[in-house]
Amino acid sequence: MPTALTPRQEECLRLTRLLTDREIAAQLGVSEPTVKKHVLEACQRLGVNRRKAALALLEDLDAEARADDEWQAVPDPVDADRETIATATSGRLGYRPPPRDPFLRVLMIAVVTVVCAVLVTTLTTMVARQQRQVHSIEAALGTLPNPPSPSTAVSR
Amino acid sequence: MIFAIGWLKGGHVERQAVLALLLAYVTALFLHDLERTTHQFAVMIADGVLLIVLVWMALRHDRWWLLVAVACQVLTMIAHGALWLDPDIGLRSNVVTRWLFGLILLYALAAGVGERWLAGEPAASPGLQPLRAKTG
Numbered sequence: 520m521p522t523a524l525t526p527r528q529e530e531c532l533r534l535t536r537l538l539t540d541r542e543i544a545a546q547l548g549v550s551e552p553t554v555k556k557h558v559l560e561a562c563q564r565l566g567v568n569r570r571k572a573a574l575a576l577l578e579d580l581d582a583e584a585r586a587d588d589e590w591q592a593v594p595d596p597v598d599a600d601r602e603t604i605a606t607a608t609s610g611r612l613g614y615r616p617p618p619r620d621p622f623l624r625v626l627m628i629a630v631v632t633v634v635c636a637v638l639v640t641t642l643t644t645m646v647a648r649q650q651r652q653v654h655s656i657e658a659a660l661g662t663l664p665n666p667p668s669p670s671t672a673v674s675r
Numbered sequence: 676m677i678f679a680i681g682w683l684k685g686g687h688v689e690r691q692a693v694l695a696l697l698l699a700y701v702t703a704l705f706l707h708d709l710e711r712t713t714h715q716f717a718v719m720i721a722d723g724v725l726l727i728v729l730v731w732m733a734l735r736h737d738r739w740w741l742l743v744a745v746a747c748q749v750l751t752m753i754a755h756g757a758l759w760l761d762p763d764i765g766l767r768s769n770v771v772t773r774w775l776f777g778l779i780l781l782y783a784l785a786a787g788v789g790e791r792w793l794a795g796e797p798a799a800s801p802g803l804q805p806l807r808a809k810t811g
Contacts, residue, residue: 614793616737624734631746
């Protein structure tokens with residue numbers, strides 16, 4: 520419940536929108552002074568003097584609660600475990616955690632290992648080839664007195 | 676700097692990784708100074724222990740970056756193994772290769788901070804909690 524109202528107080532306050540105190544009393548099977556008392560206490564707890572203001576406040580709180588429910592899958596994150604929150608919430612920008620199956624994770628690690636190895640090998644090969652070309656051009660232009668062998672160029 | 680970011684802005688998983696990596700680096704540094712042989716057996720053992728820790732974390736925690744970190748560490752171990760299998764491989768190129776994989780691992784840790792944010796988890800640092808309470 521969004522406010523500190525009791526269920527009876529909230530029910531009486533909501534019914535005042537459409538019914539008179541007498542009609543509410545008849546519907547709930549209580550006396551009219553009891554209905555008045557519930558409504559009055561509800562107004563006091565919400566910090567307003569008029570019923571209409573209390574109703575408007577209640578509707579605002581309902582709207583806030585609906586918005587919270589839409590954005591938060593877990594209603595009370597303080598009491599919940601952190602890992603449970605992490606898996607229960609969808610995360611920002613459509614983030615999804617990796618699958619929980621250990622076999623799938625190991626498979627993913629293997630794939631990433633191969634991809635990393637290929638990338639690093641390609642990168643180092645490209646750099647080595649470029650260095651070799653630079654040295655061959657420098658040697659052709661005569662800027663280097665003794666052109667290094669390809670193996671020396673790679674090690675540099 | 677990446678360690679500081681991981682410690683301050685990361686979640687509990689990133690903090691564990693920062694501790695493990697720091698420990699591994701300091702150990703490797705000492706072992707590297709002590710051991711002057713070509714094969715660097717002790718450094719390989721330290722890297723192997725780090726790999727086990729990272730694999731355990733990758734299977735226990737829900738983080739994509741840990742999968743990349745494990746992949747880099749596996750490649751580091753392969754580089755160690757290559758030095759044993761092929762003695763013609765120069766120690767310098769081997770160390771550079773391992774340094775490269777270590778660098779990718781560090782960037783994976785930095786990406787882990789972003790992943791923590793994407794996952795919607797709060798940072799582990801208690802110093803950031805009051806700030807978030809004020810702004811939130």
